[in-house]
Amino acid sequence: MPVAKLNNANPEILEAQRIAEIKSLTHLQRxxxxxxxLEISYMLKCAKKIKPKSE
Incomplete structure (x- = not known):
């Protein structure tokens, strides 16, 4: 299992890297x-709400 990396770089650098990554994808991958x-957004929207128990 690979070790997780944290990206603590400058936001402009991270944004430029992300844009370059997206531009390298095919239309199908995008x-x-x-x-x-969209699937995750719909699942979160329709998920059952967890309410704290009143004490």
């Missing part, structure tokens, strides 16, 4: 990522 984001 669409797959968008669909995954």
């Amino acid at each position: 669409l797959e990522r968008l669909m995954a984001i």
Whole structure:
């Protein structure tokens, strides 16, 4: 299992890296990522709300 890395770089550098990564993807890969984001968003919207127990 790979070790997790933290990105504590300058936000402008991180944004530039992210844009370069997205530009290197094919249209199908971009669409797959968008669909995954939409799925997660829908699941979070429809998820059962957890309410704290009143004491």
